[in-house]
Structure formats: structure tokens, C-alpha cells
Amino acid sequence: MKTRKSTEQRLRDKVSQWAMTIGVKPKVVQMRYMKRKWASCSTAGRVSFSKDLSAKRTKFQDFVILHELMHLQVPNHGKLFKSLMTAYMPDWEEMDMER
DSSP: OOOOOOHHHHHHHHHHHHHHHHTOOOSEEEEEOOSSOSEEEOTTSEEEEEGGGGGSOHHHHHHHHHHHHHTTTOSSSSHHHHHHHHHHOTTHHHHHTTO
């Protein structure tokens, strides 16, 4: 018997896939309601994603997930951050305009 994954579980699966792809291990991944942003990352390794992200298109979800997970390697938005974002998602700057 097939079971349907919840939208939250699908997002969690995407986070796990991206984390493996870029080689990071978030300490905590949480889904919660966020009014002003799509996600956040703490210096302690906690990554939070808005539950509303699941309603956005797949490519945008991937962008937000990659962006936050990348902060586990690079804490700012400098040249290294931008270079790594481009390496994993060449069109990420187009996604950044959707915010």
C-alpha cells in the first residue's frame, strides 16, 4: 500500500538531498511558519524553513534550501558564497529576484 508523503516530509527530503550534495550536516532542520522570510540559518547549525515554501515552485524551493545550507559553509554573502551558489545552481541569481 502506497502512502503519500506530507509536503513537510518532501521538503525535509529535499533538504537532506542538498545537504549530501554540498557536504554539510545541519544539526537541526525545522519547518515552521515564518512571516517575513523563507528560511534562516543559525551559527549553531540550526536551519529553519517556512512551511509556506512547499507552495512555491520546485526550482525556488531548491534555491532557498541551497542558499540556507550554503551558510553552513560560508556565513556571509561574499564572493566565495556566490561562487559556490553558482557552482551548484548556475541560475540562482534569477531565483533570488523572486524573493
